[in-house]
Amino acid sequence: GAGVSQSPSNKVTEKGKDVELRCDPISGHTALYWYRQSLGQGLEFLIYFQGNSAPDKSGLPSDRFSAERTGGSVSTLTIQRTQQEDSAVYLCASSLVQGATTGNTIYFGEGSWLTVV
Amino acid sequence: QQQVKQSPQSLIVQKGGISIINCAYENTAFDYFPWYQQFPGKGPALLIAIRPDVSEKKEGRFTISFNKSAKQFSLHIMDSQPGDSATYFCAARALSGGSYIPTFGRGTSLIVHP
Numbered sequence: 001g002a003g004v005s006q007s008p009s010n011k012v013t014e015k016g017k018d019v020e021l022r023c024d025p026i027s028g029h030t031a032l033y034w035y036r037q038s039l040g041q042g043l044e045f046l047i048y049f050q051g052n053s054a055p056d057k058s059g060l061p062s063d064r065f066s067a068e069r070t071g072g073s074v075s076t077l078t079i080q081r082t083q084q085e086d087s088a089v090y091l092c093a094s095s096l097v098q099g100a101t102t103g104n105t106i107y108f109g110e111g112s113w114l115t116v117v
Numbered sequence: 118q119q120q121v122k123q124s125p126q127s128l129i130v131q132k133g134g135i136s137i138i139n140c141a142y143e144n145t146a147f148d149y150f151p152w153y154q155q156f157p158g159k160g161p162a163l164l165i166a167i168r169p170d171v172s173e174k175k176e177g178r179f180t181i182s183f184n185k186s187a188k189q190f191s192l193h194i195m196d197s198q199p200g201d202s203a204t205y206f207c208a209a210r211a212l213s214g215g216s217y218i219p220t221f222g223r224g225t226s227l228i229v230h231p
Contacts, residue, residue, distance in 0.1 A: 004160070033218065042123075042223035043161070043206060056218065091160055106219065108153075108160030 002026070004109035006092050012115045013082055021077045021112045025094030032075050033106065034067055037089040046090075049075065082116045089113050120144055121209050123222025131230050136194040138225045140207035143188065147209035151219070152181065152192050155204045164205070165192070197229045 005024040013019050025032050034046040045059035049069045060066070064082075069075040079086055089111040095104045122141045130136050140150075148169055153161035167174045167181040167190065174181045180193040194201055204226050208219040 031217070035221075043221040045218055045220070048218050050217075093160070104217075105163050106151075108162065110158065110160045 004092055004094055004107050006090075006109035006112050008112055009110065010113045010115075012117060015084060015116055016081055018078065018080045019082055019114060021079075021090050021092075021114070023075045023077070023092030023094075023109060025073065025075070025092070026107055027073075029094035029096055029107075030072065031095045031104070031106075032069055033093040033095075034075070034077050035091045035093065037091055037111065038087075043091065046077070079114075082114075084116050087114055087116045120220045121207060121222045123207050123225060125225060126223065127226045127228075129228045129230065130197050132197065132199060134197050134229075136192075136197045136201070136227055136229070138192045138205055138207070138227070139189065140191065140209075140222050141187075141189045142209045142220075144209070144211070144220075145188070146211040147220075149210045150181070150183065150190050151208050151210070152179075153206040153208065153221075155206065155224075157203075161204075161206055194227075197227075199229045199231050202227055202229050 007022045030051045032049040036044045036046055047060055047067045048056040064080045067077045091108050091111045093106045093108040095106045120143050124139050151166035152164045154164040155161040165176050165179050165181055167183050169185045172183050178195045183190045204224045206224045207222040210219045
């Protein structure tokens, strides 16, 4: 597709279960970001992948959260032993290579709405 | 620690009025300041962006004003329309070294009444 694709668009899970959220970035984009959007909390950075470099995991809120990016393209965000406070919209975004001379527009997907009951 | 502070949290204006959203940042390494617009059920989309070497950038009805010394920047929406009703996020990035990861404000929910 032309844009960033995320799945599932909606997920309801029981507390304590594991969930996987998938992101297909725009073809050719080497940078991939995961953000979490909670009501009134803005966009919270989770993790960043750039090419073959080690990911920046500094935003992951706990060790229950992990993400991987296979083949420099598709990414999966995994939340283990989900808690009610994990309920939020998880947004994936991608952009071209980072550089000091360009703005590198970041394109967001429509998000995966996670509800933990 | 919130590196980009955005206000107001919500804003209601009449059609034809001016909407103003303000942001302040702390990290002087930031050198790229985009604004994103988000409609319900959609992801944020880039609206307009500015570099600190200019004090103002205008695209149609949308204008960014930038004050480097005060470390503040604002979005002005002229002749606001009901279709502008959305959530607006300011952001800041450091393109020249440091982290390229954008830091976002908490967002402003704008409602434009017809």
